[in-house]
Amino acid sequence: xxxxxxxxxxxxxxxxxxxxxxxxxxxxxxxxxxxxxxxxxxxxxxxxxxxxxxxxxxxxxxxxxxxxxxxxxxxxxxxxxxxxxxxxxxxxxxxxxxxxxxxxxxxxxxxxxxxxxxxxxxxxxxxxxxxxxxxxxxxxxxxxxxxxxxxxxxxxxxxxxxxxxxxxxxxxxxxxxxxxxxxxxxxxxxxxxxxxxxxxxxxxxxxxxxxxxxxxxxxxxxxxxxxxxxxxxxxxxxxxxxxxxxxxxxxxxxxxxxxxxxxxxxxxxxxxxxxxxxxxxxxxxxxxxxxxxxxxxxxxxxxxxxxxxxxxxxxxxxxxxxxxxxxxxxxxxxxxxxxxxxxxxxxxxxxxxxxxxxxxxxxxxxxxxxxxxxxxxxxxxxxxxxxxxxxxxxxxxxxxxxxxxxxxxxxxxxxxxxxxxxxxxxxxxxxxxxxxxxxxxxxxxxxxxxxxxxxxxxxxxxxxxxxxxx
Amino acid sequence: xxxxxxxxxxxxxxxxxxxxxxxxxxxxxxxxxxxxxxxxxxxxxxxxxxxxxxxxxxxxxxxxxxxxxxxxxxxxxxxxxxxxxxxxxxxxxxxxxxxxxxxxxxxxxxxxxxxxxxxxxxxxxxxxxxxxxxxxxxxxxxxxxxxxxxxxxxxxxxxxxxxxxxxxxxxxxxxxxxxxxxxxxxxxxxxxxxxxxxxxxxxxxxxx
Numbered sequence: 075x076x077x078x079x080x081x082x083x084x085x086x087x088x089x090x091x092x093x094x095x096x097x098x099x100x101x102x103x104x105x106x107x108x109x110x111x112x113x114x115x116x117x118x119x120x121x122x123x124x125x126x127x128x129x130x131x132x133x134x135x136x137x138x139x140x141x142x143x144x145x146x147x148x149x150x151x152x153x154x155x156x157x158x159x160x161x162x163x164x165x166x167x168x169x170x171x172x173x174x175x176x177x178x179x180x181x182x183x184x185x186x187x188x189x190x191x192x193x194x195x196x197x198x199x200x201x202x203x204x205x206x207x208x209x210x211x212x213x214x215x216x217x218x219x220x221x222x223x224x225x226x227x228x229x230x231x232x233x234x235x236x237x238x239x240x241x242x243x244x245x246x247x248x249x250x251x252x253x254x255x256x257x258x259x260x261x262x263x264x265x266x267x268x269x270x271x272x273x274x275x276x277x278x279x280x281x282x283x284x285x286x287x288x289x290x291x292x293x294x295x296x297x298x299x300x301x302x303x304x305x306x307x308x309x310x311x312x313x314x315x316x317x318x319x320x321x322x323x324x325x326x327x328x329x330x331x332x333x334x335x336x337x338x339x340x341x342x343x344x345x346x347x348x349x350x351x352x353x354x355x356x357x358x359x360x361x362x363x364x365x366x367x368x369x370x371x372x373x374x375x376x377x378x379x380x381x382x383x384x385x386x387x388x389x390x391x392x393x394x395x396x397x398x399x400x401x402x403x404x405x406x407x408x409x410x411x412x413x414x415x416x417x418x419x420x421x422x423x424x425x426x427x428x429x430x431x432x433x434x435x436x437x438x439x440x441x442x443x444x445x446x447x448x449x450x451x452x453x454x455x456x457x458x459x460x461x462x463x464x465x466x467x468x469x470x471x472x473x474x475x476x477x478x479x480x481x482x483x484x485x486x487x488x489x490x491x492x493x494x495x496x497x498x499x500x501x502x503x504x505x506x507x508x509x510x511x512x513x514x515x516x517x518x519x520x521x522x523x524x525x526x527x528x529x530x531x532x533x534x535x536x537x538x539x540x541x542x543x544x
Numbered sequence: 545x546x547x548x549x550x551x552x553x554x555x556x557x558x559x560x561x562x563x564x565x566x567x568x569x570x571x572x573x574x575x576x577x578x579x580x581x582x583x584x585x586x587x588x589x590x591x592x593x594x595x596x597x598x599x600x601x602x603x604x605x606x607x608x609x610x611x612x613x614x615x616x617x618x619x620x621x622x623x624x625x626x627x628x629x630x631x632x633x634x635x636x637x638x639x640x641x642x643x644x645x646x647x648x649x650x651x652x653x654x655x656x657x658x659x660x661x662x663x664x665x666x667x668x669x670x671x672x673x674x675x676x677x678x679x680x681x682x683x684x685x686x687x688x689x690x691x692x693x694x695x696x697x698x699x700x701x702x703x704x705x706x707x708x709x710x711x712x713x714x715x716x717x718x719x720x721x722x723x724x725x726x727x728x729x730x731x732x733x734x735x736x737x738x739x740x741x742x743x744x745x746x747x748x749x750x751x752x
Contacts, residue, residue: 096707097707192746196744272646304649326751508571
């Protein structure tokens with residue numbers, strides 16, 4: 075009898091080339107995604123005079139720096155133009171496929187991979203971006219790496235890793251109507267903290283996770299890194315296989331049948347054990363928003379922000395004071411009293427078609443009280459939304475309908491939130507200055523961002539959905 | 545990579561938990577090349593006001609800690625984005641060791657790749673070292689990676705570090721050279737894997 079295994083063990087074992095005596099393993103990488111920011115790594119290859127080992131397993135996108143509101147041809151900012159040109163030149167030199175600005179499949183790397191069927195169950199996937207955890211939604215072992223490791227993977231198609239601890243987060247029961255994967259993710263992070271899963275690979279399980287669409291699972295796994303996890307994974311099931319069927323780069327016909335048979339064996343054995351277990355009751359999760367400067371500062375929308383004067387721990391009280399001060403929020407204020415200046419719907423977390431539909435369901439026939447930007451997760455998502463008329467709903471509400479890219483999530487393409495401005499955002503990090511110097515970010519689901527736009531302050535989306543089909 | 549053994553010098557306390565990599569180096573500096581000097585951008589928005597003037601209260605701007613070789617912080621230092629420039633910024637500023645109760649996984653991996661030591665102590669020990677430095681800012685620290693000790697004034701603390709990371713730093717290993725030694729094993733794995741998992745290799749051109 076072999077030891078019962080978790081999905082994490084199975085994925086690891088399938089990619090382990092060798093394990094050194096000191097416990098570090100060399101793993102085979104099935105997919106390596108690169109972007110404009112990978113230029114440091116390409117520079118290392120140039121220094122050594124070597125080429126990419128497996129260009130056929132390497133795929134590039136232009137996403138981090140691409141304009142999402144300004145013209146994309148003849149980019150005005152010379153530094154941004156240089157970043158885009160570099161990824162074009164580096165990929166051309168090494169024979170790596172690029173989904174660049176001229177490609178109709180362009181988009182954010184963590185949207186493009188699943189959308190194109192490049193991300194599959196059972197794969198080892200790395201990318202020089204912490205939100206690579208997203209791809210675990212399909213049952214892949216996917217994690218973010220730094221530039222030195224990107225260079226190593228480019229040169230060898232392998233990576234040295236020490237096996238992480240195994241952790242399972244189970245969300246039992248059904249979530250209430252109007253509750254999304256983003257609410258589940260924020261509820262988990264609020265419960266375990268931004269270092270709650272440090273050193274761990276997380277499997278998400280339970281009825282509420284199983285009930286999520288693939289796009290919902292992508293959002294959930296995307297946020298794994300915000301709890302410190304190396305990666306998040308959901309065991310592939312019928313929902314996964316249905317999502318993959320017919321995707322451009324996914325297996326087809328008899329090969330797909332063979333793959334599905336292999337993928338069906340990935341689920342954790344029923345008697346497998348995890349070093350850590352965390353359980354949440356799905357039915358108890360409310361629409362959730364962040365109030366502070368860390369994703370763990372998340373609360374149900376009907377709550378009030380903390381009051382440092384009531385906090386017995388002096389270090390915690392100091393943190394609360396500083397966070398509230400940065401955010402410009404009075405101690406103990408009700409979340410629903412916090413007025414917003416701007417909204418952003420976009421990013422690898424929440425800019426897929428279901429996200430845009432959810433926001434449009436709230437905004438239809440209504441006006442936004444504040445300016446805002448909607449940036450689809452990929453150019454195909456943008457086209458799909460336009461076919462469905464969602465772009466009209468956003469424009470009619472007064473929001474800008476942009477092109478696809480990382481955009482205002484990280485602000486390095488020039489789309490930033492002004493100093494002191496408050497933004498209701500579908501993104502993943504509310505760190506100080508994340509959306510621009512002095513920017514104040516509140517994280518929430520697309521529907522909740524739409525609600526904030528309509529009401530003008532943070533608001534529970536559920537009353538706005540009454541009588542509407544979602 | 546340079547071998548790491550002993551690190552001695554001024555130590556700057558940054559008494560905050562969850563210091564994320566956006567704080568260590570804001571995203572707008574990530575376009576820079578290493579030659580441009582990431583040290584200038586270290587903790588940029590914490591160190592400098594909007595008009596680029598130094599914020600006198602930020603620890604690294606205080607005279608005793610301006611030339612720090614060591615940073616001491618609270619839990620979960622380096623969480624967030626995978627940007628390796630966070631490590632470049634610390635290293636190029638002159639920092640050779642960060643002491644904290646825990647680190648972001650990707651950050652500590654990046655640190656090891658670049659010869660920056662991440663030394664783990666308990667929450668209470670980190671707080672005690674920071675309190676010592678607050679009371680006597682000139683107190684130098686000496687960190688011995690071989691012995692896994694931190695000497696702070698007349699107090700000595702043991703620190704932990706993943707043994708693999710410790711060996712890498714002590715030996716100054718070059719990962720690429722190490723991996724090249726296993727070239728045959730990699731080729732054999734690839735051949736067997738292609739037979740076992742043909743579906744794992746993407747088609748050269750996408751289906752219509």
